[in-house]
Amino acid sequence: MSATLASDILATARLRPDAVALAGMPGEDTDVGYGELAALAERTGRVLDASFAADRPLALVAAKTPASIALILACLSAGRPLLLLSPDLGDETVTTLVGRAGAQALATVDGGRLTWTTLPDGPETAAALPGGTSLVLTTSGSTGVPKLVPLTAGALDAFTAWAGAFLGLDGDSRVLNYAPLNFDLCLLDIWATLRHGGRVLLVDPARAAEPAYLARLIRVGRPHVVQGVPLLFRLLAEAGAHLRGDGVRHVLLTGDHVPRQVRRQLPGLFPRAGLHNVYGCTETNDSMIHSFGPAEAADEDVLPLGEPVQGTLIAVRDGERDISGPGRGELLVSTPFQTPGYLAEPAVRDRFPERDGRTWYRTGDLVERDADGRLRLVGRTDFQVKVRGVRVNVEEVERVLTDRPEVAEAAVVALPDPDAGVALHAFVRPSGAEVTGLQLRTLCAARLNRVAIPSRFHLLSGPLPVGPTGKVDRRRLQEHVT
Template sequence: MTGLTEDVLALAETQPRAGALRWRGADVSYAELAGLVRQAQAELAAQPGEGPVAVVAPKSPETVAFVLACVLARRAVLLPSPDLGRTALAELVERAGCEHVAEGGASGIELRATETPAGPSGDVRFLLTTSGSTGTPKIVPLAEEPTDRFMHWAVEQFGLGPGVDVLNYAPLNFDLCLLDVWATLRAGGRATLVEADHAVNPRHLVELLHAEPHVVQAVPMFFRIVADAVRSSGTQFPSVRHVVLTGDHTPRPLRAELPKMFPSARFHNVYGCTETNDSFLHSFDGHEADAHEVLPLGRPLPGVRARIVADDGTELTGAGTGELWVSTPFQTRGYLGEDNARFVTGPDGVPYFRSGDLVSRTEDGVLTLAGRTDFQVKVRGVRVGLEDVERVIAEHPETAEVGVVALPDPQAGQRLHAVVRRRSARLTGLGLRQHCAQRLVRAAIPSVIQIVDTALPLTSTGKVDRKRIRKELLAGES
């Protein structure tokens, strides 16, 4: 069986003029991409090694080609977040055993050697990282066979292939790129790369959608930016066949706007995590977009097994809420050099990943995401899910972004502080408090609702960074 890069190079022979990448308004053909891969091969050969390579260059055709060259040389590729500071990056490079670091500059990609002993490569293709939202980022090795299985599923599910354009919004360190970039290229389609510097530029994103992509997969922030930009004009993007919602809960008011923007699209809510890749899929038509307060997780992907485990360790067989354990054909074998307590063997002998996600199941078997085990707090003795509070606040039509954190309180033990970015001046703290009072128990209503007009800090995976918000709030109290 051929590998990822071999398949891309073969396409350079069979369809050399076809567009492989769309970048800054122009196409990079498969023949041109192959030329960039060969150039990167030569750069790698000039500094030989067998260990992993950290690719920290900004997303570009040259960076994509460099990753493909590393894969061809059977050298694992560490793809860290571009937002990491130098100290955190150096720590990740050392932990991953990267012999070289590829960095981007005005003159292209520069490869420099490190003094780090070579780490594992073998069948490992990518070294991704967790978001670090609840601690230091963990390294997630993805081997060749599981990633091949995932790409095959993505190609079949979304009809990727020649003549199909996929909009790639996510940075290369996201596992979303397994579909947006790598599966698209392997199938002979074209990946339109959203430049990092323009990721929150409404005009740029709308222009890329006017270029008529067929598949759009992105976090809610992307759809929120586009919806805000085209709401008054009623602009539509009829070329889009598949809209894939992923990464976080998409608020109901935002979902209600999607069918107007993408009138020809089938919509998909994808659930997964970096450790397991996509696990569940709920597909729906436009008229169902806002039919649910929270979108169902949907059906397990082929080969996926799931268990719902209660606090006492027993498996739920009926209605109830518990932690979701998942086993997929696409998952990692475990974190690199870390405690792997979250990887367990079930009673059926199957290796599961304890997701840390709380899932609710109804009597008729419908699963929905209820929150995180590590985002559950007690306020005056009442257990409250921070994500539940955020979800309610996000349902207000004038809310653009929200982050809720728990701060220490001498009387209540903990108190909730909500930071909310508004869409307009019509949103007030009093109005939002009344909105919450109608939908939440008293303990779950934030003690403080802080209205802001600036964007909230985000993690490397595009989610609101509660850890940073909490740190800044605590610093302000000292």
């Protein structure tokens, strides 16, 4: 019988039961060993067998606790499909998602223990899970109700094996987990680490925006791998000299574009680490990686996406035409780690076209290939708007703004305008230096087409609102204006 993600974790529990599996637990001072985690998963599995049918999925509001992680391990071990939900979702959205997934029961964490609510059958429970489904993740929901993303056991096994080999994970490895438990980054942070017998340093979600706390966790926990969205690295840059990340071997930037003013500080914060720009999404997991050094961190406006990871194919398409040379188009990806398709979303089946005997995923990301064949992310195809008839990608405007040291954060949204059709509004948090809307307008005028210059600049005193994945919540920014 071949080794799997779950079987390798349980093998470590038998061979090294006292080895630490989870450290830095929210609100707790004690570590959780592999033997303790396996025993908790076994007890949870017995409850599942006694209470729930094996052929229907379960759902979990995925608070970051040992009980939650043990439940996931129990389901992985038994082949039970499990839907992971963000604790930040509203009750109505949770009801919609568990109905679409056909979940028979919903688990929540209360006082460190699991509490189960049996769910009634409903009209939306007809979605058929693909064969071999193990976990069901959700997209960020930035454009509406989150989509359900089933991942098969084979995809999880392949991804965690690849991640372990790429990062050199073993029983001595320590890996920081910043992402929420329901987020796809945990497939590397938590599950690849546990599969290879390492120690996971769990960031308390309630303190995830505190630079001093994060710096102390890295200073005391001494992780070898740090992966995170741009928000994490902005916070660590704010911590500065208090960080002491000299023990870190790999730094992985993922989730979105990291502004150059943050990126240029990384070699000083992590002087011995290899720096990697990672491209991926919930539907495909990691697909491309570009390793870079201090000069590129400081000098490149936008880092290349890099080379496809093991077994991954990529294509760039402009409409129905493949782009093989320089040019812009939508990125398509086919990986061994990807979902077979969304659940209960018949309107978006075209996002998973069949080509050359493989299933591909249309990422919705607009990329540009240069004369040397390197791909760079331009922005989302759905973040393109027309201003006075000219196509503008708001993420390009954001990069111009965040490239300035006096700007800590920036986001641009398009709102209806009676004259221009849409008007661009820029929301900017200064880094501390005096900055005015006129100065920002002048900055944009030097680097952007005239129609891409925002009509209004809103200067904010606090951080931009973010969603569960750490990305800017543009809908809340729109409400700020309307």
